[in-house]
Structure formats: C-alpha cells, structure tokens
Amino acid sequence: MxxxxxxxxxxxxxxxxxxxxxxxxxxxxxxxxxxxxxxxxxxxxxxxxxxxxxxxxxxxxxxxxxxxxxxxxxxxxxxxxxxxxxxxxxxxxxxxxxxxxxxxxxxxxxxxxxxxxxxxxxxxxxxxxxxxxxxxxxxxxxxxxxxxxxxxxxxxxxxxxxxxxxxxxxxxxxxxxxxxxxxxxxxxxxxxxxxxxxxxxxxxxxxxxxxxxxxSMTGGERATLAGSLFPPGWTPAKIVPSSGVPFAALQVALTRIGDPYVWGATGPNQFDCSGLVQWAFKQVGISVPRTSEEQAQYGTPVALDDLQPGDIITFYSDASHVGIYVGDGMILHASTFGVPVKVQSMAAFPIHNARRF
Known part of the structure; x- marks a missing residue:
C-alpha cells in the first residue's frame, strides 16, 4: 500500500x-x-x-x-x-x-x-x-x-x-x-x-x-610412524636465545612437544598444524589467522637466509602445512596423524614461504 x-x-x-x-x-x-x-x-x-x-x-x-x-x-x-x-x-x-x-x-x-x-x-x-x-x-x-x-x-x-x-x-x-x-x-x-x-x-x-x-598397525609400525621427537644429535639447548614476541611464542610451543596431532584441534593438549601456530601466538598476546593459507599471508615476509627462531614457515604450493622455525634448519610442528608435535628438518617438505608475526 x-x-x-x-x-x-x-x-x-x-x-x-x-x-x-x-x-x-x-x-x-x-x-x-x-x-x-x-x-x-x-x-x-x-x-x-x-x-x-x-x-x-x-x-x-x-x-x-x-x-x-x-x-x-x-x-x-x-x-x-x-x-x-x-x-x-x-x-x-x-x-x-x-x-x-x-x-x-x-x-x-x-x-x-x-x-x-x-x-x-x-x-x-x-x-x-x-x-x-x-x-x-x-x-x-x-x-x-x-x-x-x-x-x-x-x-x-x-x-x-x-x-x-x-x-x-x-x-x-x-x-x-x-x-x-x-x-x-x-x-x-x-x-x-x-x-x-x-x-x-x-x-x-x-x-x-x-x-x-x-x-590395524602393530605397535612397532606405530612407533616407526611416530619417529623421534627430535632429530639425531639435536636438543632444545641448541636454540639460540632471542627476544621479541616470535621467540616467546616458540618457547610456548616447545612445551607442547609430544602432544598428539588431531584434525581441527587448537589445543591446549592436541593440535593440527595451524592450530598449534595460532595457539602459541595467542599465549603471548598475538591473534593470528586460523588457517595455514591465511598464516602464509599474515605478518611480514622473511627471506629464507634471514630466518630467526619464532618465524613461521608454510609448506607445499597451497600453503597447506605450517611450522615454527627453531633454528639450524629445523621446525617445530604438529606433523600429521599418528605423529606427535615434534622438531624436524624443514628440508623434509617443499617450502612455500616464511613470515614473521
């Protein structure tokens, strides 16, 4: 009307x-x-x-x-x-x-x-x-x-x-x-x-x-799948101390070594890859995106020859995996199902990019 x-x-x-x-x-x-x-x-x-x-x-x-x-x-x-x-x-x-x-x-x-x-x-x-x-x-x-x-x-x-x-x-x-x-x-x-x-x-x-x-896997097969928490000869003592928020987030993330990988989990006792990154930075007051794809675009770019402990590295062409750099070519990450949060060589994955939050 x-x-x-x-x-x-x-x-x-x-x-x-x-x-x-x-x-x-x-x-x-x-x-x-x-x-x-x-x-x-x-x-x-x-x-x-x-x-x-x-x-x-x-x-x-x-x-x-x-x-x-x-x-x-x-x-x-x-x-x-x-x-x-x-x-x-x-x-x-x-x-x-x-x-x-x-x-x-x-x-x-x-x-x-x-x-x-x-x-x-x-x-x-x-x-x-x-x-x-x-x-x-x-x-x-x-x-x-x-x-x-x-x-x-x-x-x-x-x-x-x-x-x-x-x-x-x-x-x-x-x-x-x-x-x-x-x-x-x-x-x-x-x-x-x-x-x-x-x-x-x-x-x-x-x-x-x-x-x-x-x-259906045996205990031995599961142990082989999980692997060790650290590469041979490497310990957290090798991490070069630093200051700033990224390093603080890394220190928090290191406390989760051994926690299980669970799809979609964001902590505090189980994680997927991007969930671990988001959780660690949240503990030091930084809100970062939820997905590895978004994390690959967050913060500022970092050249691979200028990496510092606490930097974020994403992997694969679609940035579908992410970890936190710990130094010496190593990353801390929630790897995959059956594998706990661990430190591993980043050479095991094709690198997409690196960011500093």
Missing amino acids: ASHRLKSSLRGVAAIGVLTACLATVTAPSSLADPAAHGPVPAVEPGTPSDAITQILQLSRQAEQTTEALHKAQDDLNARLAQQRDAQAKQASEHKLVEDAEAKVDRYRPTADLVATANYEGARINRLYALLISNSPQQLLDQMSALDQVTSDTKNQLDQYTGAVKLASDAEARAQSAADAARTAAGQVQAQRATLQAKQSDLQTQIDHIRDLYA
Missing part, C-alpha cells in the same frame, strides 16, 4: 535511478575443490609394514589439506553470514526510512491536491483577480497582501511536497537494493554451507579410513 501511494505521488516528478548493490559470488578455494593435487590414495590393504606407513602418511596428508581448506571455508562462511546480517539490518533500516518519507509526503499531499485541482478547474489566484473583486483601495491592499502570503505558503508546501516525494523515491530504491542484497547473501550462505557440509562429510570418510588403517 505504501509503495502504491508513492508511485501515485511520483506523477510529474523526475524519475530517480535505482541504486544497485549485490555481494560478490565467492568460489571455493582451489585447495578445497581439489584437496590432493595427485588425487586420492586408493583404499587398498597395505602389503607390508612399510606400505602401511606410506599409505597412512599419504592419506593423512590429503586429510590435512582438506582440513586446512575447511578451516578457510568456515572462515569464509562466517564472513558471509556477517554480511548477510548487515544486509538484513540495512533492509530494515531502509524500510523504516521509506515509511517516514511517505508519511512526510502524506503531510503535504492535501496542498498539492488542492493546487492540482485548482489548476485543472482553471482557477486564477493572482493580483489581477484581487483587483477585479476589490471594492476599495484598502480592500485591494489587504487582499493582495493575503494573496502574497497564500502564494508563498503554497509554494513552500509544494516545494516540501516535491522534496518529500524525491526522498521517498530514493528511500524506496535503497530499500529495494538492500532487499536484493539480503536475498543474494542468503542464497550464497546456503550454497557455501552446503559445500562445507559436503566437504566435512568427505573429510570424515578420509579420517575414518585412516583410523581403521592405524588400528
């Missing part, structure tokens, strides 16, 4: 261009669309203990890629939900402005209708008309003064009416734009949530297979 009244009021008023606004379509990150660059490892029974270890490492690597991609997808979904809430709030606000503007139009509508009716019926309200109907000079002066005031008041009210119609038109256009944006955001949230749920289901299937494979 309000929109109908507005459209009626817009007759004779210049049309106002409608503002358009929509949220950009988000595509899933490449690592989410393709969690393993070389395809999934076939779920076949390993023939030897060595085959079992190799297969579980490969499967765990794929699951890690999927996990990090899911973290990013969840962050994207949270951001999209916030945009949806903002769009809905804006829609409600603009709708209120439309109602207020249309109330103002209604306030001045009677004057506009009277003028329109008078013009239609050929009425003439001017000084000549006052002269023709006056019986004396004083009456003429009084009528001309009154007509001047009527004309001034009418013009002011017509100006107010025209302005109110323009404001209402603009408000309705913004409200329509906000409504479109809210619908777009809701559709994108629904699509992203469906994608996320499908990937979570795929990941759970991967994890279930890995755990079944791990359960």
Whole structure:
C-alpha cells in the first residue's frame, strides 16, 4: 500500500535511478575443490609394514589439506553470514526510512491536491483577480497582501511536497537494493554451507579410513610412524636465545612437544598444524589467522637466509602445512596423524614461504 501511494505521488516528478548493490559470488578455494593435487590414495590393504606407513602418511596428508581448506571455508562462511546480517539490518533500516518519507509526503499531499485541482478547474489566484473583486483601495491592499502570503505558503508546501516525494523515491530504491542484497547473501550462505557440509562429510570418510588403517598397525609400525621427537644429535639447548614476541611464542610451543596431532584441534593438549601456530601466538598476546593459507599471508615476509627462531614457515604450493622455525634448519610442528608435535628438518617438505608475526 505504501509503495502504491508513492508511485501515485511520483506523477510529474523526475524519475530517480535505482541504486544497485549485490555481494560478490565467492568460489571455493582451489585447495578445497581439489584437496590432493595427485588425487586420492586408493583404499587398498597395505602389503607390508612399510606400505602401511606410506599409505597412512599419504592419506593423512590429503586429510590435512582438506582440513586446512575447511578451516578457510568456515572462515569464509562466517564472513558471509556477517554480511548477510548487515544486509538484513540495512533492509530494515531502509524500510523504516521509506515509511517516514511517505508519511512526510502524506503531510503535504492535501496542498498539492488542492493546487492540482485548482489548476485543472482553471482557477486564477493572482493580483489581477484581487483587483477585479476589490471594492476599495484598502480592500485591494489587504487582499493582495493575503494573496502574497497564500502564494508563498503554497509554494513552500509544494516545494516540501516535491522534496518529500524525491526522498521517498530514493528511500524506496535503497530499500529495494538492500532487499536484493539480503536475498543474494542468503542464497550464497546456503550454497557455501552446503559445500562445507559436503566437504566435512568427505573429510570424515578420509579420517575414518585412516583410523581403521592405524588400528590395524602393530605397535612397532606405530612407533616407526611416530619417529623421534627430535632429530639425531639435536636438543632444545641448541636454540639460540632471542627476544621479541616470535621467540616467546616458540618457547610456548616447545612445551607442547609430544602432544598428539588431531584434525581441527587448537589445543591446549592436541593440535593440527595451524592450530598449534595460532595457539602459541595467542599465549603471548598475538591473534593470528586460523588457517595455514591465511598464516602464509599474515605478518611480514622473511627471506629464507634471514630466518630467526619464532618465524613461521608454510609448506607445499597451497600453503597447506605450517611450522615454527627453531633454528639450524629445523621446525617445530604438529606433523600429521599418528605423529606427535615434534622438531624436524624443514628440508623434509617443499617450502612455500616464511613470515614473521
């Protein structure tokens, strides 16, 4: 009903261009669309203990890629939900402005209708008309003064009416734009949530297979998979003391050596790779992104020949693994399923980049 009244009021008023606004379509990150660059490892029974270890490492690597991609997808979904809430709030606000503007139009509508009716019926309200109907000079002066005031008041009210119609038109256009944006955001949230749920289901299937494979391994095979907590001949005493937040975060992270790797875990007693980095820096007052991909873009770049203990190193082309540099070419990281938090040579992985938080 309000929109109908507005459209009626817009007759004779210049049309106002409608503002358009929509949220950009988000595509899933490449690592989410393709969690393993070389395809999934076939779920076949390993023939030897060595085959079992190799297969579980490969499967765990794929699951890690999927996990990090899911973290990013969840962050994207949270951001999209916030945009949806903002769009809905804006829609409600603009709708209120439309109602207020249309109330103002209604306030001045009677004057506009009277003028329109008078013009239609050929009425003439001017000084000549006052002269023709006056019986004396004083009456003429009084009528001309009154007509001047009527004309001034009418013009002011017509100006107010025209302005109110323009404001209402603009408000309705913004409200329509906000409504479109809210619908777009809701559709994108629904699509992203469906994608996320499908990937979570795929990941759970991967994890279930890995755990079944791990359960079938002997104690010796599990020990071989876990390896040692430190490289041969290396101890934490070899770390060169330093100052600053990164080194403090490293010292905190060193206290978690031996804790288990768990997909999606952020501590305090179990971690995935990016969860360990995030947790360690949080303990020293620094908030860093959740995913290894985002951590690869956080802070400032560091050249590999300028690494210092506490710097962050990400690995693989998609930055799907991350660790904390401890010196001597070593990193501290939550490695993979079946392998505890440990110190290991960073040469074991293809380096993506290094950052300093």
